[in-house]
Amino acid sequence: MFFWIIRRDLLLAMRRRADVLTTLFFFIIVVSLFPLGVGPEMNMLRTMAPGVVWVAALLAAMLSLGRMFASDHLDGTLEQMLLSPQSLPLLVLGKALAHWLVTGVPLVLMAPVLGIQYDLPVDALLVLTISLLLGTPVLSLIGAIGAALTLGLRGGGVLVSLLVLPLYIPVLIFGAGAVEASAAGLGAGAHMSLLGAFLLASLVLAPWTTAISLRISME
Amino acid sequence: MAINWFKYSSPASFYFLAGKMIPLFSIAAIVLCAVGLYIGFFVAPTDFQQGEAYRIIFIHVPAAWMSMFLYVVMAMWSGIGLAFNTRLSSMIATAIAPTGAMFTFLALWTGALWGKPMWGTWWVWDARLTSELILLFLYIGFMSLQAAIDDPRRADKAGAMIALVGVVNIPIIYFSVKWWNTLHQGASVSLTQSPKMATTMLTGMLIMSLACWMYAIAVVLIRTRAIILERERHTAWVGELQGATP
Amino acid sequence: MLQGCNLECVRGDRRLFRDVNFSLEAGGLMQVQGPNGSGKTSLLRMLCGLAAPAHGEILWNGAEIRSLGGDYYAVMTYLGHLGGVKDDLTAIENLRISSALGGIEIDENKAHEALQHMGLGGRELLPAKVLSQGQRRRVTLARLLVCGTVLWILDEPLTALDTAAVKLVQGLMERHLEHGGMIVMTTHQEIEITAIATQRLQLA
Numbered sequence: 001m002f003f004w005i006i007r008r009d010l011l012l013a014m015r016r017r018a019d020v021l022t023t024l025f026f027f028i029i030v031v032s033l034f035p036l037g038v039g040p041e042m043n044m045l046r047t048m049a050p051g052v053v054w055v056a057a058l059l060a061a062m063l064s065l066g067r068m069f070a071s072d073h074l075d076g077t078l079e080q081m082l083l084s085p086q087s088l089p090l091l092v093l094g095k096a097l098a099h100w101l102v103t104g105v106p107l108v109l110m111a112p113v114l115g116i117q118y119d120l121p122v123d124a125l126l127v128l129t130i131s132l133l134l135g136t137p138v139l140s141l142i143g144a145i146g147a148a149l150t151l152g153l154r155g156g157g158v159l160v161s162l163l164v165l166p167l168y169i170p171v172l173i174f175g176a177g178a179v180e181a182s183a184a185g186l187g188a189g190a191h192m193s194l195l196g197a198f199l200l201a202s203l204v205l206a207p208w209t210t211a212i213s214l215r216i217s218m219e
Numbered sequence: 220m221a222i223n224w225f226k227y228s229s230p231a232s233f234y235f236l237a238g239k240m241i242p243l244f245s246i247a248a249i250v251l252c253a254v255g256l257y258i259g260f261f262v263a264p265t266d267f268q269q270g271e272a273y274r275i276i277f278i279h280v281p282a283a284w285m286s287m288f289l290y291v292v293m294a295m296w297s298g299i300g301l302a303f304n305t306r307l308s309s310m311i312a313t314a315i316a317p318t319g320a321m322f323t324f325l326a327l328w329t330g331a332l333w334g335k336p337m338w339g340t341w342w343v344w345d346a347r348l349t350s351e352l353i354l355l356f357l358y359i360g361f362m363s364l365q366a367a368i369d370d371p372r373r374a375d376k377a378g379a380m381i382a383l384v385g386v387v388n389i390p391i392i393y394f395s396v397k398w399w400n401t402l403h404q405g406a407s408v409s410l411t412q413s414p415k416m417a418t419t420m421l422t423g424m425l426i427m428s429l430a431c432w433m434y435a436i437a438v439v440l441i442r443t444r445a446i447i448l449e450r451e452r453h454t455a456w457v458g459e460l461q462g463a464t465p
Numbered sequence: 466m467l468q469g470c471n472l473e474c475v476r477g478d479r480r481l482f483r484d485v486n487f488s489l490e491a492g493g494l495m496q497v498q499g500p501n502g503s504g505k506t507s508l509l510r511m512l513c514g515l516a517a518p519a520h521g522e523i524l525w526n527g528a529e530i531r532s533l534g535g536d537y538y539a540v541m542t543y544l545g546h547l548g549g550v551k552d553d554l555t556a557i558e559n560l561r562i563s564s565a566l567g568g569i570e571i572d573e574n575k576a577h578e579a580l581q582h583m584g585l586g587g588r589e590l591l592p593a594k595v596l597s598q599g600q601r602r603r604v605t606l607a608r609l610l611v612c613g614t615v616l617w618i619l620d621e622p623l624t625a626l627d628t629a630a631v632k633l634v635q636g637l638m639e640r641h642l643e644h645g646g647m648i649v650m651t652t653h654q655e656i657e658i659t660a661i662a663t664q665r666l667q668l669a
Binding site: 001004008011012015016071074075076077079080081082083084085086087218219 | 513514515516517535536538539541543545546547548549550551552553554558562563565566567568570592
């Protein structure tokens, strides 16, 4: 069933490729705007790069959260999911994973290219990509809670950012921090382990919390 | 003496009990505040390092304590409301949020006022100030979510979920911010080098904290009463109340 | 056996209904009737476990449905007025996925047969967005052919259907009731379904 949901969401994303590309282009544009705002001084850009890429990834992930449950809510599929004999947290996990595959993975793949714009050295690019790989699933998982709570509300899109962005802060700090730490010669190991720990914790807790939130919102 | 606590968990009896308690807590808040401010401004000695400016801690520190404490209390009532489906607990949680946000804002504002003479800048990205700012965001998130939902039952439960998620995350956020802060040590000034505290200062601060506490209880009770009236406006007892006091 | 005891529904400030009692045995059909806004959909949502009643309890074979959770969902099929049909998926994909969600995985052939039975032969591979309202409804109703559950809770199943399709659904329900199934439904259309025990629940 878990795989059914992932397959279905990927199939839907394939049929609506434009939505996926919008998120990706949003990410690219935001990252490319910063040098225009702060000036092309390469040393400064190099120190800013991890933070900029990470903040842009946060915003891009958040922007696409609305789609996670909204269309299923509108056409009644969400009711079917809540009434499924299958475990709801597992279904939610499937949906979050599909969301990550559709929005997170393209960001991870695009990040090294954008890093080159900021003249990051190769090892920093590598650390940046790995930190995004570990961090972006957390964004989808935590974001699912916010998306579930704001289901069907007026102005839900803005509201979800108020709820979810503060919760993203630890991921931002350690994701961007990993790159800086490795650049400072401290090694990114500790940061990566913490990101991994966040990932594990949110894998366990977030689907369950999202499931309860969905039931609350659909009542 | 056996007290039937469950009696007070019904909104109607709580309404009347709260009505009797509000004056007590209000008076306690005013008296304690007067005593605390007197100690703070006239009894406590001038700090030899920071001069008179340090006196703002008599408001800043209690406000910061209350801001964190109230979030935990709010999450606790939310959790009870969610677990046992008790409407009153959820109403109390809703009533706490604005007061908590107010204290958070006060702590940030007085922190900025204190920062200017101390470090010559209104804002430093210190771990505590940053965490306090994030706490303000969490309060705002809770309040905006509840405000956006029309159905009070859903608002209570959804608010409870976000409060609980927040309370689980606060330690993680605080720890992350602290780590981030130590990594960027050179750039910021640490607040941790607190001056040696004289006993009078400590007394003043504790009394002010108590005053804030009493104030918070009084205000939350008043707000809870208002919420009860709003939600129960169609019940017989509220109708009688209106008849009694036209 | 499905039982409702002293059910009460409150929406916002308004109480839609109270003291609703019923009990539905194997082979029984219950038609919920009432004007718009009388709480028919709310009652059905309670019966399937999406919403909690403000008062009272709903029992399935003597156990509260909320405590049964997945065990109850496995014997119950709910079709709401939103059909759960995805615009971007074909009829066959829609049917396969929704019945998989209901706990029954069916292969392409079985889905094909069910759709053909519902009169959608030749349209199985069209995306649902090009189907008409009535055809989409048929895709939704095709689930009843493959779900294999005992209790059907149907909210306005006949909207947008033509007379041929109404006959088809009628036959489907009668066969279900003959085999000891149970149906709770709302409808504004007059429909005669023969059943061992038919009851009407009138909401004010």
